[in-house]
Amino acid sequence: MKLTVWTYEGPPHVGAMRIATALKDVHYVLHAPQGDTYADLLFTMIERRKTRPPVTYTTFQARDLGSDTAEIFKTAAREAYDRFQPQALLVGASCTAELIQDDPGGLTDAIGLPVPVVPLELPSYQRKENWGASETFYHLVRKLTKDLPKPEKKAGAQPTCNLLGPTALGFRHRDDLKEISKLLDLLNVKVNVVAPFDATVADLRRIPEADFNVMLYPEIAETTVRWLERQFGQPYTKTVPIGVGATRDFIGEIADLTGVDPEPLLADLPSNMPWWTRSIDSTYLTNKRVFIFGDASHAAAAARVAHEEMGFEVVGLGTYSREFARSIREAAEKYDVEPLITDDYLEVEAKIQELQPEMILGTQMERHIAKRFGIGCAVISAPVHVQDFPARYSPQMGFEGTNVLFDTWIHPLMMGLEEHLIGMFREDFEFSDDAAPSHLGHSAARPEPANRDVPQPHQSQTDVPGVPRDAAAGVAVLERPTTEAPAHETASPGTAPDTEGAPVWTVEAEKELKKIPFFVRGKARRNTEAYAAERQIGPITVETLYDAKAHFGK
């Protein structure tokens, strides 16, 4: 049993729903209680789909247990087939039905429907949404193609590929697949099938006809493309084309697979990003400290872009996709950070608190953490929110994707000259600590009232005796410059430190610290305290502050 406040992924049957909903003529009969129908709203409200997901829930009740839940399933499957006339049927159980072991596959066989039926075994108490999507896609493709012959390769024909992985409720999948299709067109590679997004069962059966597969989202498609490689000898691309470098690599991979000449395209990449980031107004981006968290593919790709293309410093990198942790471990090694592999939101929050980054590239979860701590944030990965389905074209992948990344990542940041002015004239009353970047307007200032709810570490100690630091109210605490901590005001030499080993600052040093802009103040405090602790200096004075600054170089 594990205490969970927010989850990064839904249960595996929600992953199966993402596949079923992406496809055009597949229906999913899910043995599940009524409350599980909430999953429909993910598609109709968050993604704003115009039709209900093609899912029939059996909605058995307590009184049905032990008597006729199996019969309820059969009726539901039969009626769903009659009503929706799908070309293939997925059947499976949600967490509750898994416990009652009705065997949806066997029950459906017993009805004898005239279409392929794919029974899904998705262990809800071990696995999660992305895995469920991946398994569903794999079993469906396998069922529909495994008996097909290996197609003959025609010499001299235009190279063809499938784009595999985009699903319903995917983070920018709709736009990514369009952008990558355009890119393939520029390379004179024909797209044979896109799946599961908007594909039919007939389309899935044509998958073996392509020369190779583009694995757009490894979390969803890797199991399938590996099987296709074994079964039909179709190689697949391994680079996720997010960012300039990755897109170039992706083009290189395709050139290797097909023999097309990538040079014309590589020589004149249709992206503004390389120049935008070299333009001197971007100098201020240099070594901005970013924390990155998301699904493994998006997080790893974002880390590369952040490091190589934006000139940020990656201070933290993690993923909630345990199945793909390896790619994050490798990437983390490259940027010399500790990889954070967890699906525990509170652990991520604690890590961010510890690292005090200047910016977060994360999911909707990290967006909330960022809001609470007053840190800029851009969303780079699922889990998604209605805002992640913008009306405008906004891919993450390919050329346009690089432009989108540049724009959306710098948007929450303070521009260079503005940052300097604030640094120079700290006393200006309009430069309060919660001054937001001017282009975000006043309404976008850090949410002041909510921050008041965030207890100061020192306050939590005085208010709740005996409660360990940070435990009070369970809200992690960053240094909050916007609320003055009374404890700090009184911490002058001679006053006993309020915790074992908590560093003591003189009033003057504390004041001086406040002259440092808030977005780097956390770092300054941390560096100074580390410096003082190492040399056993106490209390920290203005001199210590500047000594530490000289020592750390900024």
Next chain:
Amino acid sequence: MAVTAPFSTPSATAPKGCTDLPVIRERGQREVFCGLTGIIWLHRRIQDAFFLIIGSRTCAHLMQSAAGVMIFAEPRFGTAVIDDRDLAGLADANEELDKVVNQLLDRRPEIKLLFLVGSCPSEVIKLDLHRAAERLNGQVRPGVRILNYSGSGIETTFTQGEDACLAAMVPALPQAEAEAPASLLVVGALADVVEDQFRRLFGQMGIDRVDFLPPRSAADLPAVGPNTRYLLAQPFLGDTARLLEDRGAVRLAAPFPLGVEGTTAWLKAAADAFGVSQDTFEAVTARGRERAHRSLERYRGQLAGKSLFFFPDSQLEIPLARFLAREMDMTLTEVGTPYLHRSHLAEEIGMLPESTQLSEGQDVDKQLDRCLAARPDITVCGLGLANPLEAEGLTTKWSIELVFTPIQGYDQAADLADLFARPLVRRTKLRV
């Protein structure tokens, strides 16, 4: 000035009408939330309570998805997610639960009331949360009371979760002495502003001993006894009512406080029971009634004559239909409810127009067929159905908003009407 017993008999203020309206009874796929969803409002209502669901990843995901947006502050609910180790018996589920409870209370020292909330998986594996609550009560941390209820989808539908929660609180309510002065208990979660208004109105009538269940704080659990008269503020509280009656409390039958008529009859039931004179009652309610009439007038033009279809969801459907039909002159096509509590809704059903088609339970595909055939001007439905119906050219109102918005009482009557008028206004306004 409150009177003590004897009470006047609970009144028959509600007009009597036809109580045997036709009911379609269906058993098929239901498209309704489970009782866990009630936690979304209950955890904000009781400020020192925490709701710990013992369930699966699905339950946790439901909670975060149904809340629509993530709640900015850390919520006072969470899920102890059962994993395969618990199922395989590798871990002792009770020990695991103790661990989670301890971890939680360490993290949230301000919590005074902890609900262990059962789910489908915990019910199916027969995890005895009642025993767990008893075992943990007072033991984990002095001063923290631990109660349990089930919000599972195999047993509860949406708002029934609130019923189960309040029912779990009833045995914990202090006993009011037999000779205690008469008191009024308002049962069902209301918005703070609505509660304050009702408290003022009751006070002006001279009814001062008024308690609300659930209270805003666990420390304020109201006493209950034979001199407690209770008014249901929500129509879905069957179990809670039964348990209150076991403790001697007496229900004041009334329609629900939606719209002017409902609010007046609801207040009147209390006024009659507490011997408030007709003059006092008139004087106290006159301004509210007048204000509500005036502000509703604005909406009648927009709503009158429009037809209305309810998918079953919150059990508020029948009182809402009554208000919209009688005060807003709307036409009812089908009024669906997940469960029809005949005695608590007797006054309401009696006030519905004679031809009203009720439906109980659901077979969502068949109901969608009926709805599309009826092409009502406005359809009240859950979040899963709303956009697909809009895409078919129908105007919808999401029902969940009706449990999240202050809609009871005189000064909210127009807000309630506005919830229905706005989607219609929007549709006529848009030119894209």
